[in-house]
Amino acid sequence: DTAVSQTPKYLVTQMGNDKSIKCEQNLGHDTMYWYKQDSKKFLKIMFSYNNKELIINETVPNRFSPKSPDKAHLNLHINSLELGDSAVYFCASSQWDPAHPYNSPLHFGNGTRLTVT
Amino acid sequence: EDKVVQSPLSLVVHEGDTVTLNCSYEVTNFRSLLWYKQEKKAPTFLFMLTSSGIEKKSGRLSSILDKKELFSILNITATQTGDSAVYLCAVRRGGADGLTFGKGTHLIIQP
Numbered sequence: 001d002t003a004v005s006q007t008p009k010y011l012v013t014q015m016g017n018d019k020s021i022k023c024e025q026n027l028g029h030d031t032m033y034w035y036k037q038d039s040k041k042f043l044k045i046m047f048s049y050n051n052k053e054l055i056i057n058e059t060v061p062n063r064f065s066p067k068s069p070d071k072a073h074l075n076l077h078i079n080s081l082e083l084g085d086s087a088v089y090f091c092a093s094s095q096w097d098p099a100h101p102y103n104s105p106l107h108f109g110n111g112t113r114l115t116v117t
Numbered sequence: 118e119d120k121v122v123q124s125p126l127s128l129v130v131h132e133g134d135t136v137t138l139n140c141s142y143e144v145t146n147f148r149s150l151l152w153y154k155q156e157k158k159a160p161t162f163l164f165m166l167t168s169s170g171i172e173k174k175s176g177r178l179s180s181i182l183d184k185k186e187l188f189s190i191l192n193i194t195a196t197q198t199g200d201s202a203v204y205l206c207a208v209r210r211g212g213a214d215g216l217t218f219g220k221g222t223h224l225i226i227q228p
Contacts, residue, residue, distance in 0.1 A: 004159070033215055041203055043160070043218040056215050090159065103149055103167060106216060108159040 004109035023091030032074035119144040123219035140206030141188040153205040
């Protein structure tokens, strides 16, 4: 059973196109994230959603728009793709515990490798 | 701005050696520090540390946190080729969810 699953695994597209990446988690977690990992393997948070509400929106171009139809899904839509968007995008999830806030590890999906040509 | 610095950035050792990976951090309202192992795909969770001086152990891996000096170490004893990976350190702060990652240590274990 895959806990956090992303589709597609690979995405090759041309500049200017619009594309989406889907993420689903079956862990029952209430918080989901999108991270971007660049060619130097540096992981940087993009968005965090808790119970379908946006919590964190780091300095990300507004061409990137996350959408959370329910607690188990967080999709990422990217408009007008640019060369610099090429990276691996990871979805992750965690469970917020009021008794132990910030003490829940994140579980990551296997990533989507986006190549913009 | 939160900062997580890992060292060394890369390390090549022989099977059976012991390695120590370092992670120092500067973060406001620190809550926890996490270690992940990343091979080809998803980072997989290793440890979460919230208190100073308490060692966490899992098999040949162990980790400890020093909240006064703001660093953590990850030790791997009797290394095996399967330990080859990028080891990521991340911190979590209060008031905002999500993790701030370091750039990772690329560990290569040679047979």
